């Protein structure tokens with residue numbers, strides 16, 4: 001018989017997982033404490049903004065419904081994925097408050113359920129949280145025993161916002177942290193049926209899986225920060241070009257091309273907090289996660305260093321237009337975005353800031369508390385600018401032309417292009433001072449500096 005699934009938490013990850021599992025032909029019940037999310041799903045509308053989510057919900061509405069009642073969902077299904085928020089606290093640890101509430105309710109439902117039920121925690125947590133922080137609640141509330149009466153797994157997903165449905169169904173691997181063979185084996189079979197590719201399943205203990213999840217993000221951010229360091233170096237090498245360097249580096253199979261693009265730092269709801277979580281975890285062991293801490297430090301200090309390096313160009317009285325307030329293209333999410341950070345920091349320094357983002361303007365407005373003017377038209381925004389900062393490689397920004405950076409009465413507009421997306425169009429334009437971060441813009445000065453350095457025999 002086909003498995004039936006409940007998804008507890010219909011947010012950015014859970015809503016897409018619910019739709020994706022229904023798309024693969026399984027019955028899914030979504031649960032949320034937010035009545036609006038439940039009503040939207042029952043109306044075949046997306047509770048959150050995500051690529052193809054509403055379409056997938058509509059196409060699979062026969063197999064998809066939502067409820068506020070966890071009890072009903074647990075009783076009517078075989079496996080529950082718990083995907084509730086685990087917000088970071090001041091120490092960098094992930095709070096289990098939402099997960100505790102959800103596990104208590106699941107425990108109550110298991111108390112009256114006759115059949116085996118597999119509980120799968122998908123939210124990001126620190127090592128030890130599932131077994132020692134949450135399992136006791138399931139056993140207390142149900143009066144039953146894990147392994148005998150119900151199963152428990154920790155199984156996070158590796159997705160990117162904007163492609164959650166695709167990424168969930170086509171992972172590089174699935175990760176199953178299992179309480180025992182029965183629960184892990186059952187979840188592995190579920191994934192075999194749900195996933196569209198034949199991804200390998202990595203099965204392990206719950207704690208190893210909890211560590212793997214945050215370690216993966218920590219490693220990826222270390223790679224991003226490495227490319228950002230190279231981007232900085234390339235500005236001081238005659239004809240330096242970070243894309244040439246990373247393209248060659250990435251051809252080495254030990255390194256690979258993904259997430260190896262020098263630019264501005266990373267942001268979003270996951271990457272920044274996972275390094276802090278790894279550092280906190282190390283601390284609880286009496287150890288230090290130097291690599292994670294350094295990556296976090298480098299990333300957080302990057303926009304300030306950029307502002308510092310541009311201070312001779314951005315003069316008082318100028319207006320800076322920030323193109324891109326989301327943390328990445330095609331996203332409404334502004335959490336830990338570099339665009340928001342730059343807007344806030346420059347505005348605090350008394351610089352007038354205007355901004356444009358194709359999708360995140362509205363969310364950013366709440367975040368920036370009217371500190372800056374956010375335009376709904378890119379050309380109106382550019383008509384205010386003395387300086388333009390392009391913070392994300394969005395298609396709309398890639399389509400800009402040299403003439404878009406003309407303004408009556410302004411001789412030269414300064415364009416700082418963190419992703420070098422307009423290099424061919426803007427370099428050598430007389431009305432633009434173009435600064436492609438990660439590329440050398442003064443070959444002579446840098447050649448002379450190197451010549452001087454190596455002419456001094458003490459350096460050889």
Ligand SMILES: NC(=O)c1ccc[n+]([C@@H]2O[C@H](COP(=O)([O-])OP(=O)(O)OC[C@H]3O[C@@H](n4cnc5c(N)ncnc54)[C@H](O)[C@@H]3O)[C@@H](O)[C@H]2O)c1
Pocket residue numbers: 008009010011012013014031032033034037083084085086098101102122123124125156157158159160161269270
């Ligand atoms: N968003 C991502 O890209 C991503 C990626 C990987 C992992 N995660 C992890 O997944 C978890 C959820 O993230 P998200 O971005 O989907 O969060 P979110 O805030 O978008 O959604 C969480 C949902 O859970 C609901 N909820 C809270 N308590 C509940 C309860 N007791 N019962 C039922 N529903 C409840 C909320 O109302 C909300 O709709 C977090 O631990 C996050 O770290 C997220």
